[in-house]
Amino acid sequence: MKFKSSNKFPIYTFIALVLIGFSTRLSYSLARNPILPLFAAALGASPSIIGLVVGISTVTGILFKAPAGALSDIYGRRTILFISTLIFGLVPFTYLLVNNYILLIVIRFIHGFATAIYGPVAMASIIDIAGERKGQWTATFSSISTIGSIISAPLGGGLLYILGGSNPSIEVFHFIYFIAGCIGSISIILVFASWKYLPHKESSTSPTMGAVIEKFRKDLLAVFRDIQVLLISSMEAVQNLTVGALEAFLPYYIISIAGLSSFHAGVLWGLQLTLLILFRPLMGRFSDVYGRKPFITFGMIFCASSFILYPITTNFLILCILTIIFGLGEAMVTSSTAAMVAEKSKAHGYGVSMGVFGSLWDIGHASGPIITGILLEKFNYMYSFGIISLILFIFTILFQMYVEESEKST
Template identity: 30%
Template sequence: MKAFDTFDANLRRNLLILFAAGLLFWSSLASLLPTLPLYIESLGASKQQIGVVMGSFAIGMLIFRPQLGMLADHRGRKIVLLIGMAVAAITPLGYLVVKSLLALMVIRAFHGISIAAFGTAYIALVGDLSPEHRRGEVIGYMSLVNPIGVALGPALGGYLQAVAGYTPLFIASAVLGSLGLICILPIVNPAVVEKPVNTTDDGFWQLLISPRVRVPAIVLLLIGLSLGTVHTFIALYIKSTGIHLNAGLFFTAAAISSFSIRLFAGRASDKYGRGLFVTFSLVAYTLALVFIWQANNAFIFLVGAVIEGAASGTAIPMISAMMTDRALPHERGRIFGVSLMGFDVGLTIAGPVVGFVAEQIGYRSTFGFATGLTVLGILIFVTQSSQNLPKSLRFAFGRGEDVYALKRE
């Protein structure tokens, strides 16, 4: 991590505290990944109802992401980090006190605000602090909080649920969020960057349909649909096959792979361009879903998990770095908020829509359906990511620059 050696002591301290907060945040959320669908099923829910409840998580992200992005730009990143972590600390306790599906949907939607706030502010703050010429490297390293948290969280959650039940599981998730809240308090909030004189802020729809945001948002929509399918139904799919595999191990294998690839992908993208690595991630998502779709033993499931982890470990950091390249500091929160809306919509739709598909054709064929979505993502990105087809192909395969990147002195 050579980039950190060049930073002064205060900046390194800020980044380390931020890293610790991110680790606790993702551990809290991920502890419920393999267990919450099973908890909802234990209350008598059908496949589609499980999908609706799990998908409600993204409703909170979808509604609040743009507003929280604006708040991060206008009031600073720290206040938005605190909002996200507070929601992560409070919400797990809500699962303990509600039993109806409607109430669970409301609690799950509220839980989604945590990522809308913390995820947006975290990426924006890391982008603020990263030197332009090493941005991919720093974002890659700081994004390690996700795979580490997603490795530790499901292992902890699965263990607590198996040996002690759901109540200790939800309490542990809340405690992790509370510790993260304490970590955020000493973070030094950078000065708010004012927009340049004689410039106007684009509205939500103007940003969304702008060339620099439109294609990344569509790609993130398709990634969100595919990832939502995995996160919502993998535990139930494995159970339905009769294969003896703890779903927590699937997430742990994916997280280890995601961790490993982030150690070098960010630095490499500074040299070879973001487009090549976004293309790689979409191809890897497709391969992962093919393995999961065709899995007939635990080993094949774990191979799919490893490839899926590599895809996730590349896609989100690289698209984040790409959007940081394309945004001025005073609009970075809004740009992330708008571009990540595609991901939120994908996760929102995945639960109920894919749940309906699962009811009709079963879990296995559902993952075949998800494979088609990532193939579509590949086609869109390699042909539409720049001003025309030749430039798009060159950018997508690392042979040309990002024409939408903003060069600053």
């Protein structure tokens, strides 16, 4: 379903999507950071295996986000959203069966279907109703949903430290994943409670499989033939190299090298996410008025510059300052990229363009832990983080050279 732009914003639809987004993010993030890399380490995983464990769920997104977005264009957002919440609610309970990192990798891949389906469909739903203020409303939705991640980081780290101290048992990790499953199950209830407000397909006529495949093929070609759309999507993908690297290895750095606790690691991650909530809607609105390109460019510079400085200090206050700079940069990039892709895309329906955007985002997110893990087995933190930062600077130059500014949205 695609809402027509009007002065009356469908606030109940927005609230329903926000509540579902909050519960799913809280559950998924509690299962991920800072718990996941520490769980993998407790199971005997090496740095490269830890990177694989953290990154494998986003590989699912790389493969399935575009098809999920296309299916929502055809069959309606509501049905596809419901399928994603089933995965959010049920899969976390399977972590209670994990006693080796091989099984953990398998379950992480399956768990990745939740965000692979939900991500592009939720974002397409917001763009459907956003009208001329795509930057503002996509950023506001993302920021409010991110509150779940902010709560989950210190909650997970704190629970781990309180229940298990500096050397938690496998059973402590299992208990935290049980809590994540209970929280994820709330999203299923929320979908049913807000069913009539969620975007849905008005026509009861189902298209043939041939029509589905043909539409997906045409929309996919329209996106992949547009170098500007690909470069814009790649900016957030490359920025997510650093996000994925920090998710996987900042907790390990904080505890093993800086000599701090898992709670400190959770606080740092929560601080970074707090910056996203506070600044992303504001940056999104500014980009609606003043253009997307400057915010993406300076945001990338902030992220690259702060990321390379993490390994030079073990002081918690300085780490917090670097995290503030990084979070501000991430807010500037992520508030503008999705809106700019929607404005540039020639695909019929936002589902496919948001799916491709999400898939490229996931390539960066998955590559961050994996590439950083490989680098850390050969180099120290300074060289490894420096190489990742250099990639960000290179893509920022390419973005400046080949992407034209979108027309102002208002």
